[in-house]
Amino acid sequence: MFQKILIANRGEIAVRIIRACREMGIKTVAVYSEADRDALHTLLADEAICIGPAPSAESYLNMEQILTACVAMKADAIHSGFGFLSENARFAELCEKCHIRFIGPPAEVIHRMGNKSEARKTMMEAGVPVIPGSKEPVFTVEEGLKTAREVGFPVMIKASSGGGGKGMRVSRSEEDFESNFLNAQMESVKGFSDNTMYIERFVENPRHIEFQILGDRYGNTRRFLRNPRQRRSPGSFGKRWVRRQSARQRRSDMRMREPSSSF
Numbered sequence: 001m002f003q004k005i006l007i008a009n010r011g012e013i014a015v016r017i018i019r020a021c022r023e024m025g026i027k028t029v030a031v032y033s034e035a036d037r038d039a040l041h042t043l044l045a046d047e048a049i050c051i052g053p054a055p056s057a058e059s060y061l062n063m064e065q066i067l068t069a070c071v072a073m074k075a076d077a078i079h080s081g082f083g084f085l086s087e088n089a090r091f092a093e094l095c096e097k098c099h100i101r102f103i104g105p106p107a108e109v110i111h112r113m114g115n116k117s118e119a120r121k122t123m124m125e126a127g128v129p130v131i132p133g134s135k136e137p138v139f140t141v142e143e144g145l146k147t148a149r150e151v152g153f154p155v156m157i158k159a160s161s162g163g164g165g166k167g168m169r170v171s172r173s174e175e176d177f178e179s180n181f182l183n184a185q186m187e188s189v190k191g192f193s194d195n196t197m198y199i200e201r202f203v204e205n206p207r208h209i210e211f212q213i214l215g216d217r218y219g220n221t222r223r224f225l226r227n228p229r230q231r232r233s234p235g236s237f238g239k240r241w242v243r244r245q246s247a248r249q250r251r252s253d254m255r256m257r258e259p260s261s262s263f
Contacts, residue, residue, distance in 0.1 A: 132200070161194040
């Protein structure tokens, strides 16, 4: 059992982790940028430490600062929540080198599945059907346009490390491809410190279906089943239906999920 965990995130997810740790008797360390000094998660945690200026690239995405903070506060492990560094394989590797437990998948798994272009490649090698698109990471407009011509417009330009609708643009012709690619790539660099992109054929009116699976470092794997009519206990979190449908989205970011999906 960990004695103290540093939470490399902010906002609601940091608050949820703090509350879960409190129930388990684990002390918490909150990190914050200069702009978040009085944020709720800094007040709820047992300890808090500043990791840099307001821009995420200089604070919540600054790996060296977060690792330094973890060592300084004598925390046993780092919990990244979701977003920011939670799917960054390099960060997981650095934690291991610093003998800090990273609460999440091993670096190799993150590299294969957290990076979406690498995940596509892994699935294709396993014979799993995927949407037509790039087989290798894309870094330049010229590479992306070549793939777009091969799969046919419209295409979706996506950030390999993206999430929450960030780093995504739809291009419907060669004329608007360059501007959409550069805008998506710039958003990816600002949000995830990664300029790696990939291209997929754009699917009109898709159905987004998810299956919830949980595994641990000991090889135990579980799929989450839940009766949609069953009420959740107060304070519980996480969607536990065998499959769910992203029923409402805003700018490709999920806002509402509908359990169970009929598809």
